[in-house]
Amino acid sequence: MTDAVIAERLTKTFGAFTAVDRLDLTIAKGEIVGFIGPNGAGKSTTIRMLCGLLRPSMGRAVVAGFDVGREPEAVRAHIGYMSQKFSLYGDLTVRENLRFFGGLYLVPRDQIEDRTRDAVEMAGLRGREDALVRTLAGGWKQRLALGCAILHRPPVLFLDEPTSGVEPEARRRFWELIHRLASEGVTILVSTHYMDEAEYCNRIALINAGRLVASGSPGELRRRELGGVLFEIECSAVGTALLALKRAPGMIDVAIFGDKLHVLLDNASSATGLRPFLARQGIDASPPRAITASLEDVFVQLVTRPHDITVPT
Amino acid sequence: MNLGRLYAIAFKETLQVWRDPRSLAIALLMPLLQMVVLGYGVSLDVRRVGLCVYDQERSQISRELVERFTASDWFRINAKPPDDRAVREAMDRGDCAAVMTIPVNFSRVLAETGKASLQTVFDATDVNTTNIATGYAQGVVGMITADFESRWAASHGVQPPTVGMIDLRPRVWFNEGLDSRNFIIPGVVAIILGLVGAQLTSLTVSREWERGTMEQLISTPVTALELMIGKLAPYFMIGLFDAAFCLCAAAFWFQVPFRGGVGTLILTTALFTLVVLGIGYLVSVRVRSQLGASQIALLLTMLPTTLLSGFTFPIDQMPAAIRAVTLFVYARYYVTIVRAVFLKGSTIGDLRLPVMSLVLFAAIIIWIAARSFHKRLD
Ligand SMILES: Nc1ncnc2c1ncn2[C@@H]1O[C@H](COP(=O)(O)OP(=O)(O)O)[C@@H](O)[C@H]1O
Numbered sequence A: 001m002t003d004a005v006i007a008e009r010l011t012k013t014f015g016a017f018t019a020v021d022r023l024d025l026t027i028a029k030g031e032i033v034g035f036i037g038p039n040g041a042g043k044s045t046t047i048r049m050l051c052g053l054l055r056p057s058m059g060r061a062v063v064a065g066f067d068v069g070r071e072p073e074a075v076r077a078h079i080g081y082m083s084q085k086f087s088l089y090g091d092l093t094v095r096e097n098l099r100f101f102g103g104l105y106l107v108p109r110d111q112i113e114d115r116t117r118d119a120v121e122m123a124g125l126r127g128r129e130d131a132l133v134r135t136l137a138g139g140w141k142q143r144l145a146l147g148c149a150i151l152h153r154p155p156v157l158f159l160d161e162p163t164s165g166v167e168p169e170a171r172r173r174f175w176e177l178i179h180r181l182a183s184e185g186v187t188i189l190v191s192t193h194y195m196d197e198a199e200y201c202n203r204i205a206l207i208n209a210g211r212l213v214a215s216g217s218p219g220e221l222r223r224r225e226l227g228g229v230l231f232e233i234e235c236s237a238v239g240t241a242l243l244a245l246k247r248a249p250g251m252i253d254v255a256i257f258g259d260k261l262h263v264l265l266d267n268a269s270s271a272t273g274l275r276p277f278l279a280r281q282g283i284d285a286s287p288p289r290a291i292t293a294s295l296e297d298v299f300v301q302l303v304t305r306p307h308d309i310t311v312p313t
Numbered sequence B: 001m002n003l004g005r006l007y008a009i010a011f012k013e014t015l016q017v018w019r020d021p022r023s024l025a026i027a028l029l030m031p032l033l034q035m036v037v038l039g040y041g042v043s044l045d046v047r048r049v050g051l052c053v054y055d056q057e058r059s060q061i062s063r064e065l066v067e068r069f070t071a072s073d074w075f076r077i078n079a080k081p082p083d084d085r086a087v088r089e090a091m092d093r094g095d096c097a098a099v100m101t102i103p104v105n106f107s108r109v110l111a112e113t114g115k116a117s118l119q120t121v122f123d124a125t126d127v128n129t130t131n132i133a134t135g136y137a138q139g140v141v142g143m144i145t146a147d148f149e150s151r152w153a154a155s156h157g158v159q160p161p162t163v164g165m166i167d168l169r170p171r172v173w174f175n176e177g178l179d180s181r182n183f184i185i186p187g188v189v190a191i192i193l194g195l196v197g198a199q200l201t202s203l204t205v206s207r208e209w210e211r212g213t214m215e216q217l218i219s220t221p222v223t224a225l226e227l228m229i230g231k232l233a234p235y236f237m238i239g240l241f242d243a244a245f246c247l248c249a250a251a252f253w254f255q256v257p258f259r260g261g262v263g264t265l266i267l268t269t270a271l272f273t274l275v276v277l278g279i280g281y282l283v284s285v286r287v288r289s290q291l292g293a294s295q296i297a298l299l300l301t302m303l304p305t306t307l308l309s310g311f312t313f314p315i316d317q318m319p320a321a322i323r324a325v326t327l328f329v330y331a332r333y334y335v336t337i338v339r340a341v342f343l344k345g346s347t348i349g350d351l352r353l354p355v356m357s358l359v360l361f362a363a364i365i366i367w368i369a370a371r372s373f374h375k376r377l378d
């Protein structure tokens, strides 16, 4: 079986600035891949190239079997896309928006009725078919946008930060929909900057400053990428402690997580020396507690690591 | 090209116009407003020209003369200055556009020789008004002359000269007040179409960029040509509707004589509408903000139409260089056509030069517009 998305050394430059830098990515059919990275990492730019909306400066990509540079129209007919900015028509009703996109995607006449009903059902908008879309709350809007993007039953779906600015409960419901689509065989690339959403994906691709820094299942990444053991410390002056700990023995990295510090050590035995080390600097701290790494830890570790390390695939 | 997608776009665009008060106002109220303002504004100005009378004689005949001017409805007697200086001042103040001086010996010369002259000075700052007012004055004087001629003939015991009676009528008719309006109102239709057509369409693509809906739209298989035709179709209908309204108002309300064929008018109006919509669409594609697009569209349609189409300033009175520029002012061809169809009853055959020019403009602009939109973000 061929992969649904193949990107090879995909690159986009805007003038002298490289927004996406030699990105390699393959997505198997039916897979949900989370595209994760901070703002400005190059997620949207990558997705736009995969949709045929931006021309790659270098490299190539094949989506649903079609080359995005050479056959963008064929690509468009086989994908669903939700752009980062909400992009349904606020001055049209729920039904009118669905009809409009159904018309553009040439959904057969005998099926448009059924699929519109499905989409309304999926968005939880039954009874509000004639409401103007601009009057809907964020979660409903996003689900309706998803409904519009899948009216033509595309085999590949690109969702660019579909859950940003949506409240947690609505985000959860959105992910349920994504899983339902994947179980029907749809391949999905979904970008997000919420780390916690990574856990919903089969695989995640971490991107920073235009470069793919890691990819794998959430579990794999947690185990493989950290390169040390992780401890948590509570202390009074987090900022001073952070600076001090950088020089502590056995230290690989230290970062602030909320009101606590996460420290990455070369081995577990180095942990015992941390509290006395901080005390000598006049900082009162709790005993270090071993924790399992979150993906956020992995990400922080990966992006602060020197860049000569080869990117794992 | 797929008709289903074309219909989807056209239907959506229609709904959006229908729900946008600003677009609706431009589509429906603007033509009405413009027609009233331009239709009446233009003719009122010329109808009641301010006239100062410097009556040096103050005789019964001179008073009768002034009486005639007042009664004609073409002039409004503004002031009767007592002396030369007051005459100059009144004109400088703009109190009057023309000054008529009745010389001291006017009635004596008239009674003795049967001929007398009236000196009338026109303020030529406004060429149009002056031209028309001169004509009016000749008309009034013509009528008075005829009267005096017959009276003079009667008092001298001879037959009134019939030649004068005959000679008189055409002069009055040719300078009749309605004539300027007949000339101007067909041009008003071109202005309104340009305004409405280009204004509305200038928003259609830029609005999608501004609201972020364009990115979604171009991720679908819709083609650039489908998008253009689908988007322009509703505005084309609106344009034709507005044009029909304006042309009917011209013919039935303003009573501009309509001597040509309705088919000729519809065909050429459709052509002109295409040109205007093409310009609006082109601007909308190039300028991605709604405000910028509507300003530029205004500049590209209103300015050349008002100044260079022959609507207000006659093209044959322009300097050669500017006359050359007007060859590229698409509106001039339509203004020419509408006037000719209305006033002269010209047919497509008579008008093949301006009609072919319009066809050429429409083809070129639509072609450029169709090619300027790309389904890419870069
Ligand atoms: N059209 C453009 N011209 C210039 N720079 C751009 C353009 N689009 C994006 N960028 C830059 O490319 C980088 C990546 O942007 P983007 O792909 O939107 O990031 P993300 O979606 O991960 O937040 C950013 O620094 C952004 O400023």
Ligand SMILES: [Mg+2]
Pocket: A040, A043, A044, A045, A084, A160, A161
């Ligand atoms: Mg983005």
